[in-house]
Amino acid sequence: MPGVTVYDARPEELYKCESDTCQRIIKPTCNTTGDLCEYTYTYGYGGDDGRETTGNLAVQNFTFGDDSEDTAVKGVVTFGCSSSTEGDFGASGVLGLNKGNLSLVSQLNLGRFSYYFAPEVNTTDNNAADDFIVFGDDDGITVPGNSGGSRPRYTPFFTTGAVRSANLDLYFVELTGIRVGGKDLQLGGGGGGSAGGSLEAVLSTSVPVTYLEKNAYGLLKKELVSALGSNNTEDGSALGLDLCYRSQHMDRAKIPDIAFVFGGNAVMKLQQWNYLYQDEDTGLECLTIPPSPDDSDGLSLIGSMIQTGTYMIYDLHKSRLGFQTSDPPPSQSSDLPSNPTSSATAQPKPRGVAVAVVTMACFVWCLVVLNA
Known part of the structure; x- marks a missing residue:
């Protein structure tokens, strides 16, 4: 996506395919020991109208808010380091705020957000x-x-x-x-x-x-x-x-x-x-x-x-x-x-049929729930 700052993950930040986290969350099929944990997620409607991201599962310390303030929220977060996107996300990334294991809400153990x-x-x-x-x-x-x-x-x-x-x-x-x-x-x-x-x-x-x-x-x-x-x-x-x-x-x-x-x-x-x-x-x-x-x-x-x-x-x-x-x-x-x-x-002014910057939960009408 033009204008997006690329995050260059270090090798130690990327999960291997055979890791417990990858197997529990993504449930991949590994061909070779040492392969990275790859994911593909679809947001919105799915299909031709959906937005899809593909990449590798990674882990990093995150701080949300001003690090010098008591209100800052910090935590070790497992996230997707995207290498390819399809469709117009209209943003640099997507936050998952549902109740799945991989969502930001669950990882930060948030009891409230707005x-x-x-x-x-x-x-x-x-x-x-x-x-x-x-x-x-x-x-x-x-x-x-x-x-x-x-x-x-x-x-x-x-x-x-x-x-x-x-x-x-x-x-x-x-x-x-x-x-x-x-x-x-x-x-x-x-x-x-x-x-x-x-x-x-x-x-x-x-x-x-x-x-x-x-x-x-x-x-x-x-x-x-x-x-x-x-x-x-x-x-x-x-x-x-x-x-x-x-x-x-x-x-x-x-x-x-x-x-x-x-x-x-x-x-x-x-x-x-x-x-x-x-x-x-x-x-x-x-x-x-x-x-x-x-x-x-x-x-x-x-x-x-x-x-x-x-x-x-x-x-x-x-x-x-x-x-x-x-x-x-x-x-x-x-x-x-x-x-x-x-x-x-x-x-x-009518807001128009556009995608909100913050994506809370993947929803498609076949009700395939992705723990985003």
């Missing part, structure tokens, strides 16, 4: 928030845009369900409801649903869009079409999205608010940048919450766009997810700018 993905906005403000991640306690952290001082809402991690039981490394939550324009949709529960009609959802930052179990998606789409009009929909298949309108139509439409309700009545209010994407090439504005694929076993997925502008807290000690949302822009209207590059006002 992150914030800043929304892209059209603004001349040089103090606009940046993305950040915190390992450990977050005392003193100020959530960007949270002028009202609201406190985080918490929902328990979902610990039951057939899909979850087969994928213990991932983070699951219970999606109990969806509100559209203040109306609560009655979720029927699909193959991945739990008792009471709620949905089983996995958290991901490697997949931008959010997928809903098909029955729940049908309810959401029906409400949006009722509000936005059924005669003005456009074909968004070229973008991989289902419900689309012309941007000119959306400029005049009254777009309803959407909120997700998680277990424990934890309500996440969404901004338009969380669920709408404006494509300048086609002139379409689309809902970025499509239905789950047929082979998803009814599972829903909370992608990175939904999490944008929200401070996400993973409290592993108490087995719960917290989230704290930013205030909406003071001049936010019901529409998104038709030409995001032409305005200097602080209006939200």
Whole structure:
């Protein structure tokens, strides 16, 4: 990747194929004694749309944060020293934050971590928030845009369900409801649903869009079409999205608010940048919450766009997810700018279907879990 600083690992930092660590984590087939421990990992969707890295397993002392501060996190970390990458990672590397043995969370024995993905906005403000991640306690952290001082809402991690039981490394939550324009949709529960009609959802930052179990998606789409009009929909298949309108139509439409309700009545209010994407090439504005694929076993997925502008807290000690949302822009209207590059006002710009810099867990719809 152009512009990336290459780390030249010393021979003693590289695991041999026959080492206990390599055999336990990678389970390779060694042809010759002394061969290096090679790996290949795929992130995101996998296949033609995925991002793949190949290299050798290595070990090194890591320090996260300022080494002179008490808050610095240190540890001996087993990591992948990449020699080849395919696809656009959009970053110099990938952090694995799931619960697998090789993840950074497990290796550093973190009981808590949190992150914030800043929304892209059209603004001349040089103090606009940046993305950040915190390992450990977050005392003193100020959530960007949270002028009202609201406190985080918490929902328990979902610990039951057939899909979850087969994928213990991932983070699951219970999606109990969806509100559209203040109306609560009655979720029927699909193959991945739990008792009471709620949905089983996995958290991901490697997949931008959010997928809903098909029955729940049908309810959401029906409400949006009722509000936005059924005669003005456009074909968004070229973008991989289902419900689309012309941007000119959306400029005049009254777009309803959407909120997700998680277990424990934890309500996440969404901004338009969380669920709408404006494509300048086609002139379409689309809902970025499509239905789950047929082979998803009814599972829903909370992608990175939904999490944008929200401070996400993973409290592993108490087995719960917290989230704290930013205030909406003071001049936010019901529409998104038709030409995001032409305005200097602080209006939200659709984040677009792009990969978040920090990748939490490998997720593909066949649910092959890689301990990244």
